[in-house]
Amino acid sequence: MSNVMNDLCRDSHPGMKERQLAIGQVLIEALPYIRQFEGKTFVIKYGGAAMIDDVLKNAFAQNVTLLRKVGINVVVVHGGGNAITNTADSMGLHTTFVHGKRVTDRKMIDVVQMTLAGKVNQDIVRLISGHGAKAVGVSGLDARTIQAEPCTEAAHLGLVGEVASVNTEYLDLLCQAKLIPVIAPIGFDNEGNIYNINADDAASGIAIALKAEKLIYVSDVEGVHCGDRILKSVCKSEAADLIEQGIISGGMIPKSLSAYRTLDAGVGKVHLIDGRFVHSLLLEIFTNAGVGTQFVSEKESQ
Numbered sequence: 403m404s405n406v407m408n409d410l411c412r413d414s415h416p417g418m419k420e421r422q423l424a425i426g427q428v429l430i431e432a433l434p435y436i437r438q439f440e441g442k443t444f445v446i447k448y449g450g451a452a453m454i455d456d457v458l459k460n461a462f463a464q465n466v467t468l469l470r471k472v473g474i475n476v477v478v479v480h481g482g483g484n485a486i487t488n489t490a491d492s493m494g495l496h497t498t499f500v501h502g503k504r505v506t507d508r509k510m511i512d513v514v515q516m517t518l519a520g521k522v523n524q525d526i527v528r529l530i531s532g533h534g535a536k537a538v539g540v541s542g543l544d545a546r547t548i549q550a551e552p553c554t555e556a557a558h559l560g561l562v563g564e565v566a567s568v569n570t571e572y573l574d575l576l577c578q579a580k581l582i583p584v585i586a587p588i589g590f591d592n593e594g595n596i597y598n599i600n601a602d603d604a605a606s607g608i609a610i611a612l613k614a615e616k617l618i619y620v621s622d623v624e625g626v627h628c629g630d631r632i633l634k635s636v637c638k639s640e641a642a643d644l645i646e647q648g649i650i651s652g653g654m655i656p657k658s659l660s661a662y663r664t665l666d667a668g669v670g671k672v673h674l675i676d677g678r679f680v681h682s683l684l685l686e687i688f689t690n691a692g693v694g695t696q697f698v699s700e701k702e703s704q
């Protein structure tokens with residue numbers, strides 16, 4: 403027996419038995435969730451601070467690996483808005499956002515493509531693979547994973563698209579092989595035009611197409627704020643009011659709107675969790691506590 407184990411067995415560390423018991427209880431609490439979710443598909447939108455800070459990046463990769471290892475089909479759709487802005491800045495290109503979406507001209511779409519499908523995507527693949535799962539980088543262009551169409555606000559936004567259809571056969575194949583697709587949110591239309599797709603919109607379209615069990619947005623806030631309160635749940639009409647009042651603004655607008663589209667299309671659960679909090683993903687999925695904000699349909703919230 404190692405010295406550490408010897409010490410533990412003699413209970414020479416005050417409070418150690420209590421700590422071990424607590425760890426055991428947390429692990430057991432996960433069991434019903436593991437049984438419930440085995441073989442189910444979770445789409446995880448990876449964005450915000452958890453994409454920038456090294457400790458958080460690593461924790462995210464560990465969390466995703468653990469989900470895959472307990473039999474959940476994990477599909478990651480990543481953002482990278484900050485990285486795109488940094489690359490654009492370094493090339494002297496000016497960035498403008500309208501209601502949380504980037505105005506995208508021909509020069510900007512090149513920056514989006516090389517940044518998202520290049521460095522950002524491959525960094526995530528490398529990190530996840532480093533923890534023992536096999537991640538596959540998928541540009542939305544690969545195998546027509548994301549067939550795009552111009553978004554409704556295209557007149558103002560340029561080459562910004564929405565998901566028209568998803569190659570679910572390809573993604574299902576990857577999941578069946580126990581691989582983790584890591585998807586960059588770009589797509590092309592029938593004429594071959596490439597579109598920049600907001601990652602929340604892409605994650606929503608993919609969750610709907612895959613009939614996912616859950617869509618989870620990992621972001622850089624505790625949840626949806628209303629003043630100094632974090633809302634445990636928010637329904638569609640409340641969200642519409644909060645948008646109207648400017649309380650939900652910027653990047654939270656596409657997130658909220660895509661959340662309700664996802665729910666309306668039949669995906670059971672849509673959550674927003676704080677990627678700045680290490681292991682928030684595991685806590686959300688495997689504990690009774692739940693964290694962050696759940697987007698719910700009108701009926702459920704009443």
Ligand SMILES: Nc1ncnc2c1ncn2[C@@H]1O[C@H](COP(=O)(O)OP(=O)(O)O)[C@@H](O)[C@H]1O
Pocket residue numbers: 448449450451481483502602620621622623625626627628649650651652653654655657
């Ligand atoms: N009511 C709100 N509650 C929480 N965050 C909000 C709200 N309104 C606006 N935001 C902003 O939305 C941001 C999250 O959206 P975004 O920057 O697109 O994140 P991500 O990169 O994770 O997609 C938050 O950092 C916050 O600044």
Ligand SMILES: CC(=O)N[C@@H](CCC(=O)OP(=O)(O)O)C(=O)O
Pocket residue numbers: 448449450480481482483484486502503504514562563587598599600601602653
């Ligand atoms: C149309 C549009 O806005 N596309 C986004 C795509 C990346 C993204 O959504 O990144 P986050 O999740 O980190 O915000 C952009 O160009 O920034």
